[in-house]
Amino acid sequence: MKNNLKIEVIISLVLVILTVLLLNPFHFWMPNMLHMIMIAFTLVILALFAVFFLREKIQDERDSVHRMLSGRVAFLTGSTLLTIGIVVQSFQDNVDVWLVVVLVAMVLSKLITRIYSDNRL
Template identity: 40%
Template sequence: MNNLLSFSIVGLMMVLLFTLTDPFMYWMPSATQMIALTIATALVCFWAGFIIREGAGDERETVLRMHAGRAAFLSGVIVLTLALVIQGLAHAIDPWIPAALAVMVFAKLSARWYSDRNS
Protein backbone atom coordinates (compact mmCIF):
# COMPACT_ATOMS: atom_id res chain seq x y z
CA MET A 1 0.00 0.00 0.00
CA ASN A 2 1.54 3.30 -1.01
CA ASN A 3 1.90 6.36 1.17
CA LEU A 4 -0.64 8.42 -0.79
CA LEU A 5 -3.40 5.94 0.03
CA SER A 6 -2.35 5.84 3.69
CA PHE A 7 -2.43 9.62 4.01
CA SER A 8 -5.75 9.75 2.13
CA ILE A 9 -7.27 7.33 4.63
CA VAL A 10 -5.92 9.37 7.55
CA GLY A 11 -7.32 12.52 5.93
CA LEU A 12 -10.71 10.83 5.55
CA MET A 13 -10.57 9.76 9.18
CA MET A 14 -9.83 13.34 10.29
CA VAL A 15 -12.69 14.74 8.21
CA LEU A 16 -15.09 12.15 9.61
CA LEU A 17 -13.97 12.83 13.19
CA PHE A 18 -14.28 16.59 12.67
CA THR A 19 -17.74 16.17 11.13
CA LEU A 20 -18.79 13.87 13.95
CA THR A 21 -17.77 16.32 16.67
CA ASP A 22 -19.14 19.39 14.81
CA PRO A 23 -17.29 21.93 16.99
CA PHE A 24 -18.88 24.96 15.32
CA MET A 25 -22.47 23.65 15.44
CA TYR A 26 -22.66 24.02 11.67
CA TRP A 27 -25.22 21.30 11.01
CA MET A 28 -27.89 19.43 12.92
CA PRO A 29 -27.99 15.86 11.66
CA SER A 30 -30.97 13.60 12.18
CA ALA A 31 -30.59 10.54 14.39
CA THR A 32 -30.20 8.29 11.34
CA GLN A 33 -27.49 10.49 9.85
CA MET A 34 -25.66 10.61 13.17
CA ILE A 35 -25.78 6.82 13.54
CA ALA A 36 -24.53 6.33 9.98
CA LEU A 37 -21.74 8.86 10.49
CA THR A 38 -20.75 7.27 13.80
CA ILE A 39 -20.61 3.78 12.28
CA ALA A 40 -18.62 5.00 9.26
CA THR A 41 -16.20 6.88 11.51
CA ALA A 42 -15.76 3.89 13.82
CA LEU A 43 -15.05 1.57 10.88
CA VAL A 44 -12.51 3.94 9.32
CA CYS A 45 -10.81 4.50 12.68
CA PHE A 46 -10.69 0.76 13.34
CA TRP A 47 -9.27 0.08 9.89
CA ALA A 48 -6.72 2.90 10.12
CA GLY A 49 -5.62 1.90 13.61
CA PHE A 50 -5.49 -1.87 13.35
CA ILE A 51 -5.34 -3.06 9.76
CA ILE A 52 -3.61 -0.52 7.53
CA ARG A 53 0.10 -1.19 6.91
CA GLU A 54 0.41 -4.04 9.41
CA GLY A 55 2.18 -6.56 7.17
CA ALA A 56 5.21 -8.47 8.37
CA GLY A 57 8.62 -7.29 7.22
CA ASP A 58 12.30 -7.42 8.01
CA GLU A 59 14.01 -6.17 11.18
CA ARG A 60 14.33 -2.60 9.95
CA GLU A 61 10.60 -2.37 9.22
CA THR A 62 9.87 -3.85 12.64
CA VAL A 63 11.99 -1.18 14.34
CA LEU A 64 10.33 1.57 12.30
CA ARG A 65 6.89 0.24 13.29
CA MET A 66 7.95 0.17 16.93
CA HIS A 67 9.06 3.81 16.70
CA ALA A 68 5.77 4.77 15.04
CA GLY A 69 3.82 2.94 17.74
CA ARG A 70 5.79 4.67 20.47
CA ALA A 71 5.24 8.10 18.89
CA ALA A 72 1.51 7.37 18.60
CA PHE A 73 1.31 6.21 22.22
CA LEU A 74 3.17 9.24 23.52
CA SER A 75 1.02 11.58 21.41
CA GLY A 76 -2.12 9.97 22.82
CA VAL A 77 -0.86 10.30 26.39
CA ILE A 78 0.04 13.95 25.83
CA VAL A 79 -3.34 14.82 24.30
CA LEU A 80 -5.33 12.95 26.95
CA THR A 81 -3.28 14.43 29.80
CA LEU A 82 -3.74 17.92 28.36
CA ALA A 83 -7.49 17.30 28.03
CA LEU A 84 -7.58 16.02 31.61
CA VAL A 85 -5.82 19.14 32.91
CA ILE A 86 -8.00 21.55 30.90
CA GLN A 87 -11.22 19.82 31.90
CA GLY A 88 -10.00 19.52 35.49
CA LEU A 89 -9.46 23.26 35.67
CA ALA A 90 -12.98 23.75 34.29
CA HIS A 91 -14.33 21.31 36.91
CA ALA A 92 -16.02 19.21 34.21
CA ILE A 93 -14.00 16.05 33.56
CA ASP A 94 -15.43 13.70 30.96
CA PRO A 95 -15.04 10.19 32.44
CA TRP A 96 -13.86 8.76 29.11
CA ILE A 97 -10.64 10.78 29.19
CA PRO A 98 -9.17 9.31 32.40
CA ALA A 99 -10.53 5.89 31.41
CA ALA A 100 -8.76 6.02 28.03
CA LEU A 101 -5.57 7.27 29.66
CA ALA A 102 -5.68 4.51 32.27
CA VAL A 103 -6.29 1.82 29.64
CA MET A 104 -3.39 3.08 27.51
CA VAL A 105 -0.95 3.08 30.42
CA PHE A 106 -2.20 -0.26 31.76
CA ALA A 107 -1.90 -1.88 28.32
CA LYS A 108 1.64 -0.58 27.95
CA LEU A 109 2.68 -1.83 31.38
CA SER A 110 1.01 -5.19 30.80
CA ALA A 111 2.73 -5.65 27.45
CA ARG A 112 6.05 -4.65 28.98
CA TRP A 113 5.58 -7.08 31.87
CA TYR A 114 4.61 -9.88 29.46
CA SER A 115 7.58 -9.30 27.15
CA ASP A 116 10.04 -9.08 30.07
CA ARG A 117 8.64 -12.26 31.56
CA ASN A 118 8.71 -14.27 28.31
CA SER A 119 12.05 -13.18 26.88
Protein backbone atom coordinates in the same frame (compact mmCIF):
# COMPACT_ATOMS: atom_id res chain seq x y z
CA MET B 1 5.06 -1.67 0.59
CA LYS B 2 4.49 1.71 -1.10
CA ASN B 3 0.93 0.69 -1.98
CA ASN B 4 0.23 -0.18 1.65
CA LEU B 5 1.53 3.23 2.68
CA LYS B 6 -0.91 4.94 0.32
CA ILE B 7 -3.81 2.91 1.72
CA GLU B 8 -2.68 3.69 5.28
CA VAL B 9 -2.51 7.43 4.53
CA ILE B 10 -5.93 7.43 2.85
CA ILE B 11 -7.60 5.52 5.70
CA SER B 12 -5.89 7.75 8.29
CA LEU B 13 -7.00 10.96 6.56
CA VAL B 14 -10.58 9.75 6.15
CA LEU B 15 -10.66 8.77 9.83
CA VAL B 16 -9.34 12.17 10.93
CA ILE B 17 -11.77 14.07 8.68
CA LEU B 18 -14.75 12.04 9.88
CA THR B 19 -13.91 12.44 13.54
CA VAL B 20 -13.50 16.21 13.11
CA LEU B 21 -16.83 16.38 11.29
CA LEU B 22 -18.45 14.40 14.09
CA LEU B 23 -17.50 17.21 16.45
CA ASN B 24 -19.78 19.41 14.29
CA PRO B 25 -17.44 22.42 14.46
CA PHE B 26 -19.63 24.61 12.24
CA HIS B 27 -22.97 23.45 13.71
CA PHE B 28 -24.18 22.21 10.34
CA TRP B 29 -26.41 19.47 11.63
CA MET B 30 -28.42 18.24 14.52
CA PRO B 31 -28.33 14.54 15.39
CA ASN B 32 -30.23 13.19 12.42
CA MET B 33 -29.88 10.39 9.90
CA LEU B 34 -26.80 11.96 8.22
CA HIS B 35 -25.05 12.24 11.55
CA MET B 36 -25.84 8.61 12.41
CA ILE B 37 -24.54 7.48 9.02
CA MET B 38 -21.32 9.42 9.64
CA ILE B 39 -20.91 7.71 13.02
CA ALA B 40 -21.37 4.29 11.41
CA PHE B 41 -18.94 5.17 8.61
CA THR B 42 -16.38 6.36 11.18
CA LEU B 43 -16.62 3.05 13.01
CA VAL B 44 -16.11 1.15 9.75
CA ILE B 45 -13.07 3.27 8.84
CA LEU B 46 -11.65 2.76 12.34
CA ALA B 47 -12.09 -1.00 11.94
CA LEU B 48 -10.26 -0.85 8.59
CA PHE B 49 -7.51 1.18 10.23
CA ALA B 50 -7.12 -1.44 12.98
CA VAL B 51 -7.15 -4.34 10.50
CA PHE B 52 -4.47 -2.63 8.43
CA PHE B 53 -2.13 -2.46 11.41
CA LEU B 54 -2.92 -5.96 12.62
CA ARG B 55 -2.10 -7.46 9.21
CA GLU B 56 1.02 -5.40 8.67
CA LYS B 57 4.05 -7.58 7.90
CA ILE B 58 7.52 -6.60 9.02
CA GLN B 59 10.05 -7.12 6.23
CA ASP B 60 13.33 -6.38 8.03
CA GLU B 61 14.85 -4.73 11.10
CA ARG B 62 14.37 -1.25 9.67
CA ASP B 63 10.62 -1.81 9.30
CA SER B 64 10.52 -3.07 12.87
CA VAL B 65 12.29 0.06 14.15
CA HIS B 66 9.96 2.33 12.14
CA ARG B 67 6.92 0.53 13.54
CA MET B 68 8.21 0.79 17.12
CA LEU B 69 9.04 4.48 16.69
CA SER B 70 5.61 5.31 15.27
CA GLY B 71 3.98 3.41 18.14
CA ARG B 72 5.99 5.33 20.71
CA VAL B 73 5.24 8.69 19.12
CA ALA B 74 1.53 7.85 18.89
CA PHE B 75 1.41 6.73 22.53
CA LEU B 76 3.26 9.79 23.79
CA THR B 77 1.12 12.13 21.70
CA GLY B 78 -2.12 10.54 22.86
CA SER B 79 -1.15 10.42 26.51
CA THR B 80 0.16 13.99 26.45
CA LEU B 81 -3.02 15.34 24.89
CA LEU B 82 -5.20 13.39 27.30
CA THR B 83 -3.16 14.68 30.25
CA ILE B 84 -3.46 18.25 28.98
CA GLY B 85 -7.22 17.76 28.64
CA ILE B 86 -7.46 16.41 32.19
CA VAL B 87 -5.40 19.31 33.59
CA VAL B 88 -7.38 21.97 31.71
CA GLN B 89 -10.70 20.45 32.73
CA SER B 90 -9.56 20.09 36.33
CA PHE B 91 -8.94 23.83 36.45
CA GLN B 92 -12.53 24.25 35.30
CA ASP B 93 -13.72 21.78 37.97
CA ASN B 94 -15.29 19.59 35.29
CA VAL B 95 -13.10 16.58 34.45
CA ASP B 96 -14.63 14.33 31.81
CA VAL B 97 -14.51 10.72 33.01
CA TRP B 98 -13.74 9.43 29.52
CA LEU B 99 -10.43 11.30 29.40
CA VAL B 100 -9.30 9.55 32.57
CA VAL B 101 -10.63 6.15 31.45
CA VAL B 102 -8.84 6.36 28.11
CA LEU B 103 -5.55 7.49 29.67
CA VAL B 104 -5.67 4.69 32.25
CA ALA B 105 -6.53 2.14 29.53
CA MET B 106 -3.60 3.32 27.40
CA VAL B 107 -1.12 3.14 30.28
CA LEU B 108 -2.36 -0.24 31.52
CA SER B 109 -2.38 -1.78 28.05
CA LYS B 110 1.16 -0.54 27.47
CA LEU B 111 2.28 -1.96 30.83
CA ILE B 112 0.54 -5.32 30.37
CA THR B 113 1.89 -5.69 26.83
CA ARG B 114 5.39 -4.89 28.02
CA ILE B 115 5.22 -7.43 30.85
CA TYR B 116 3.73 -10.08 28.54
CA SER B 117 6.32 -9.54 25.82
CA ASP B 118 9.20 -9.63 28.31
CA ASN B 119 8.00 -12.92 29.82
CA ARG B 120 6.48 -14.74 26.83
CA LEU B 121 8.17 -13.54 23.66
